[in-house]
Amino acid sequence: MKVLSLNFLTCAVKACKSSSSSYPLHPQDAELVQDEIELNPDMLINVLPRLDWAALRTTSSELGFPPLPEQAPTQEELQADEKLVRDLHHLLLETQISEGKLVCANCGHSYAVKEGIANFLLPSHLV
Amino acid sequence: MQSSSPEAYEATHVHSVYNAIAPHFSSTRHKPWPLISSFLTSQAPGAVGLDVGCGNGKYLPVNPSLHIFGSDRSDALVRLARTERNGEVVVADALSLPFRERSVDFVICIAVIHHLSTRERRQECIQALLKCVHKGGRVLVYAWALEQSSSRRGWDEGSEQDTLVPWVMRSKGKPDETFQRYYHLYRQGELEEDVVAAGGVVLESGYEKDNWWVICSNEA
Numbered sequence: 001m002k003v004l005s006l007n008f009l010t011c012a013v014k015a016c017k018s019s020s021s022s023y024p025l026h027p028q029d030a031e032l033v034q035d036e037i038e039l040n041p042d043m044l045i046n047v048l049p050r051l052d053w054a055a056l057r058t059t060s061s062e063l064g065f066p067p068l069p070e071q072a073p074t075q076e077e078l079q080a081d082e083k084l085v086r087d088l089h090h091l092l093l094e095t096q097i098s099e100g101k102l103v104c105a106n107c108g109h110s111y112a113v114k115e116g117i118a119n120f121l122l123p124s125h126l127v
Numbered sequence: 128m129q130s131s132s133p134e135a136y137e138a139t140h141v142h143s144v145y146n147a148i149a150p151h152f153s154s155t156r157h158k159p160w161p162l163i164s165s166f167l168t169s170q171a172p173g174a175v176g177l178d179v180g181c182g183n184g185k186y187l188p189v190n191p192s193l194h195i196f197g198s199d200r201s202d203a204l205v206r207l208a209r210t211e212r213n214g215e216v217v218v219a220d221a222l223s224l225p226f227r228e229r230s231v232d233f234v235i236c237i238a239v240i241h242h243l244s245t246r247e248r249r250q251e252c253i254q255a256l257l258k259c260v261h262k263g264g265r266v267l268v269y270a271w272a273l274e275q276s277s278s279r280r281g282w283d284e285g286s287e288q289d290t291l292v293p294w295v296m297r298s299k300g301k302p303d304e305t306f307q308r309y310y311h312l313y314r315q316g317e318l319e320e321d322v323v324a325a326g327g328v329v330l331e332s333g334y335e336k337d338n339w340w341v342i343c344s345n346e347a
Contacts, residue, residue: 005196005215008175012225023227040192046173047194050230111225117205120198120219127134127223 001116004092006059007051011104012111012120022106024055027062030100030113039089045075047092056092065091133244140309141242142200144294148306149203151296153183153211162335163237164189166267166342174232177259179221180239184208187215198224221252226259234259234266238338241270241311244289246321249311253325257345265330266343268322273312275337288312313339 009025016022053072060068069084078084101110102118109126112119131139145152163186170176172192181187181197182204197216199205208214219225221239234256243249256266276283280292291307298304319329322343332341 001217002215004194005217008196008227008230009217009225010227012219012223014223017228043173043192043194046171047175050175050232052227052230115206115209117202117209118217118225119202120217120223120225121200122220122223124134127220 001097001113001118002093003056003059003063003095003097004047006097006102007056007092009102009118009120011107011109012122013104013107013109013126016104016106019106022104024052024059025102025104025111027059027097028101028103028110030063030097032063033096033098034090035094035096037089037094039086041079041085044085044089044092045078048072048075048078060091063095133248136244137242137309140244140291140307144306144308145201146203148294148296149183149201149207151298152294153204153207156183156185159185159189160237160269160336162333162340163235163267163269166233166235166265167193167195170233176231176233176235177226177256179224179234179236179256179259181205181208181214181216182238184212184214184216186235186237187212196226198226222248222255224255224259228258229261231259232261232264234264235268236266237269238271240268240321241313242309244309244311246311250321250325253321253327253343257325257327257343260345263344263346266327267340268318268343269335269338269340270313270318271310272334272337272339273314274334278337282312284314286312288314315339 011022057068097113098116100113103110167190175194178186178197181199184197197214198219200220202218205216205218208216240249240252292310294306296304318339318341322329327343330342
């Protein structure tokens with residue numbers, strides 16, 4: 001699963017939805033793989049307003065990437081910053097979590113990631 | 128028709144069936160339906176969307192300028208979506224979705240809610256889809272129609288709406304195997320009623336190929 005996906009995923013437990021600590025999920029024992037994907041600057045610039053930047057900074061540092069700017073760039077700023085476009089492309093689209101866990105800091109439940117697929121099915125006591 | 132809980136009933140008559148028939152089912156599901164393709168191609172480049180109940184992921188590559196995430200209850204189908212279509216997919220239940228609220232531009236949910244065995248659960252599912260999109264984002268839902276007298280199944284207005292539909296799996300060198308899938312067949316107008324009950328607004332609706340469909344939103 002791509003790092004981009006992680007920015008749109010949260011805990012599947014209903015009781016966690018209202019808690020800010022349930023998002024973002026925290027990768028643990030994550031094995032990363034890098035794919036080479038052709039850069040499409042427009043797709044990246046257009047997705048910027050949909051990103052939760054604070055969550056992306058957390059995820060990026062937890063995965064061991066160099067720190068992102070504290071504030072999200074505007075679309076105009078990103079357009080003018082080739083290096084940041086390349087860095088974000090690499091982080092969001094080329095970096096995949098192939099194995100590991102995603103952990104909710106609110107309920108502590110951990111979701112397995114296997115062969116790049118996270119499994120969000122809940123045990124019956126959490127449904 | 129049910130003696131067990133809806134969850135247990137669906138586990139037997141929906142979830143385990145799809146996992147058992149996944150490769151065969153997938154081999155019969157390749158051609159995207161035109162209306163769904165045009166909904167996807169009308170989205171702005173770089174838009175973010177969900178395909179809830181993505182099955183083998185046949186809609187994921189329709190518009191390569193979108194960021195589209197698929198989810199399905201069947202891990203066997205999700206694996207196919209990933210290996211055969213390089214889809215960005217997770218295993219999840221439509222009633223316990225793991226997506227951040229108000230985060231995406233659009234959602235499609237094709238041939239999913241008719242597998243939920245109570246009206247309350249079908250409406251809860253639509254409500255969950257409406258929560259995923261940001262204000263004004265569009266949700267496209269398809270469900271099987273009761274009125275399909277021209278199809279080989281021949282149901283019409285007078286037929287029973289809650290029904291088991293056989294899936295016959297033919298594989299070489301093995302006897303045919305029949306699985307019973309649960310369906311709720313939607314009558315005319317019912318999908319729109321469910322959207323309204325879920326707090327949504329119907330923007331467009333219609334009938335295509337034995338299905339009722341609706342495009343709805345969380346605001347007018």
